[in-house]
Amino acid sequence: MTENRKPRDLESREKNTRPVYTPSSTLPDPTPIPGYRFRWIATHVLGLADPTNVSRKMRDKWVPVKAVDHPELMLAPSEKTGNVEVGGLMLCKIPEDLAEAMDTYYNQQAKSQMESVDNTFLRQNDPRMPLFADRKSSSTRGGAGLS
Numbered sequence: 001m002t003e004n005r006k007p008r009d010l011e012s013r014e015k016n017t018r019p020v021y022t023p024s025s026t027l028p029d030p031t032p033i034p035g036y037r038f039r040w041i042a043t044h045v046l047g048l049a050d051p052t053n054v055s056r057k058m059r060d061k062w063v064p065v066k067a068v069d070h071p072e073l074m075l076a077p078s079e080k081t082g083n084v085e086v087g088g089l090m091l092c093k094i095p096e097d098l099a100e101a102m103d104t105y106y107n108q109q110a111k112s113q114m115e116s117v118d119n120t121f122l123r124q125n126d127p128r129m130p131l132f133a134d135r136k137s138s139s140t141r142g143g144a145g146l147s
Contacts, residue, residue, distance in 0.1 A: 027086055028073045030065065037099040038065070044088030054090070060102070062092040 030038050041057045042050055065084045067077030070091075075084055084091040094102075 030070045030091060031072055035096050036093045037096055038091060038093050040089040041092050042088060043090045061098055062094050065091040065093055
């Protein structure tokens with residue numbers, strides 16, 4: 001009995017690919033607007049209103065985003081304000097140049113704090129047992145000489 005079969009490696013069949021599931025983000029991303037930066041601001045914490053935080057952000061020039069301006073988010077606007085709100089967070093925007101100025105300010109604050117910590121640490125230096133404040137790290141993978 002002769003069979004007309006091709007070798008398996010010559011047969012080609014399309015591979016059935018399974019879809020890969022990725023969960024959706026809890027907070028949707030708005031369509032970027034040139035010259036603006038977006039941020040979610042807390043309006044409620046543990047179910048309690050946080051007007052102090054919202055007031056501070058408004059004084060820092062954050063502007064609430066209206067739901068009608070971003071229909072791609074597919075969110076129902078807040079009944080009171082019409083702003084984009086999800087789970088106690090409100091979407092706000094700020095001009096990019098002001099956001100960069102804030103970044104510079106807070107980076108300088110962090111740098112000053114680290115310098116203060118270093119100065120306090122090195123104040124305890126004794127020549128008999130010197131302290132080092134190197135802020136470098138490295139990692140190696142495998143390597144020769146390890147037995």
